[in-house]
Amino acid sequence: MADIIIKNAYILTMDPDREDIENGVVVIEDGKIKEIGKSTESKADKEIDAGGNVVMPGLVNTHCHAGMTLFRGYADDMPLQDWLENHIWPAEAKVSDEDIYIGTQLACLEMIRSGTTAFADMYIHMDKVAQAVDESGIRAALSYGMIDFGDKEKADVELEEGSRFVREWNGKADGRITTMYGPHAPNTCSRDFLIRVKEQAVKDNVRIHIHVLETEAELNYMKEQFGVCSIHFLKDIDFWGDDVLAAHCIWLSDGDIKILAEHGVNISHNVTSNMKLASGIAPVAKLLAVGANVSLGTDGCASNNNLDMFEEMKTAALLQKVSIMDPTVLPARQVLEMATVNGAKALGIKSGMIKEEYNADLIIVDMNKPHLTPAYDIASHMVYAANGRDVKTTIVNGKILMENYEVRCLDEQSIIEKMKKTSKDLVSRINS
Ligand SMILES: CSC[C@H]1O[C@@H](n2cnc3c(O)ncnc32)[C@H](O)[C@@H]1O
Numbered sequence: 001m002a003d004i005i006i007k008n009a010y011i012l013t014m015d016p017d018r019e020d021i022e023n024g025v026v027v028i029e030d031g032k033i034k035e036i037g038k039s040t041e042s043k044a045d046k047e048i049d050a051g052g053n054v055v056m057p058g059l060v061n062t063h064c065h066a067g068m069t070l071f072r073g074y075a076d077d078m079p080l081q082d083w084l085e086n087h088i089w090p091a092e093a094k095v096s097d098e099d100i101y102i103g104t105q106l107a108c109l110e111m112i113r114s115g116t117t118a119f120a121d122m123y124i125h126m127d128k129v130a131q132a133v134d135e136s137g138i139r140a141a142l143s144y145g146m147i148d149f150g151d152k153e154k155a156d157v158e159l160e161e162g163s164r165f166v167r168e169w170n171g172k173a174d175g176r177i178t179t180m181y182g183p184h185a186p187n188t189c190s191r192d193f194l195i196r197v198k199e200q201a202v203k204d205n206v207r208i209h210i211h212v213l214e215t216e217a218e219l220n221y222m223k224e225q226f227g228v229c230s231i232h233f234l235k236d237i238d239f240w241g242d243d244v245l246a247a248h249c250i251w252l253s254d255g256d257i258k259i260l261a262e263h264g265v266n267i268s269h270n271v272t273s274n275m276k277l278a279s280g281i282a283p284v285a286k287l288l289a290v291g292a293n294v295s296l297g298t299d300g301c302a303s304n305n306n307l308d309m310f311e312e313m314k315t316a317a318l319l320q321k322v323s324i325m326d327p328t329v330l331p332a333r334q335v336l337e338m339a340t341v342n343g344a345k346a347l348g349i350k351s352g353m354i355k356e357e358y359n360a361d362l363i364i365v366d367m368n369k370p371h372l373t374p375a376y377d378i379a380s381h382m383v384y385a386a387n388g389r390d391v392k393t394t395i396v397n398g399k400i401l402m403e404n405y406e407v408r409c410l411d412e413q414s415i416i417e418k419m420k421k422t423s424k425d426l427v428s429r430i431n432s
């Protein structure tokens, strides 16, 4: 007996070996996709009639600071350095475990509502992040964000905390939680520290999540300090590999692009955050053209200001087209691939496709909407016309987290109320 059968679905498989299936079925058992096709002989405890709506892989957000929902709209309209040093970091110094817990609960709620089934996170108070992820039912690759600023004692403390977190949470929550090392960036972490982090990550067999070349200021700093850009600097210390998830990668030369592709580095393109902070335009079309694995991320809510991956898909496509003045770059299917297949590859999870034996991480998108009518091309609609509010049902690891717009795994109203109170308390703490 299977757990769930979804019938009457337009299945957007995202599997390169399998075309979309109209009027299809998806059979789910033990957290995995057991069968897909036109019909099935299987029986299940639960049947969902998709009503002709779209069933597709859940979206994978490959760069987030989930707890930063706490700072949604807190410090807008300024460049990265001023934003981080004068607003965000002083505020983060005042947050408590409980603040991060509620911030992450809200983020999970927002992601589940808008069709994200897995995300990569780098932040602080990570035990609370992991607890919120565990309880929500979502999937995540979590890392404690480490900064040493060249201070040896701080480096030891940060690496110890990063390692403790990696060991304590890897594989927890029925395997929904995996862990990574999270050195913040090449201009906030010392060379020695980055070497130690890489060694430790290899030893522990986990991946690394890092910000790279997000700003021109970082590029200039690295050239002044080390005579090379961050890409060459990290190459020289043997940091690069397919175990690395590099967020942003905006200020790249053609040579840098080649290095990233040759080393199989996973690159998270965080287009809305890059536009809001006016950090620059990442050369996504060039990266994809040389075979680099580029996925999509929202970044934190203070630089976005939401976690809607449908918005990221549309904005990523439009910005590349206009920046290169070529409407053929990043067509809808390729953007969908970035948000699903490539994202899953970046996190090292068997998700991102509707395919037998893959994790049952999938969503149902409600097509019965004025802005989705008519529907000539489903992939086009998912990228250019739909938004996160069109997601009707979200399933992760074979568990229904939201059905017919009703979130089951979290108490939505209580989380919203708690965040309203928490944000008021936090602002008075920051200003005191
Ligand atoms: C030490 S935990 C992670 C750290 O990163 C900060 N952060 C959030 N968004 C960005 C960004 O776009 N670039 C660099 N750093 C960012 C976050 O506030 C945490 O302090």
Ligand SMILES: [Zn+2]
Pocket: 063, 064, 065, 211, 247, 299, 300
């Ligand atoms: Zn970030």
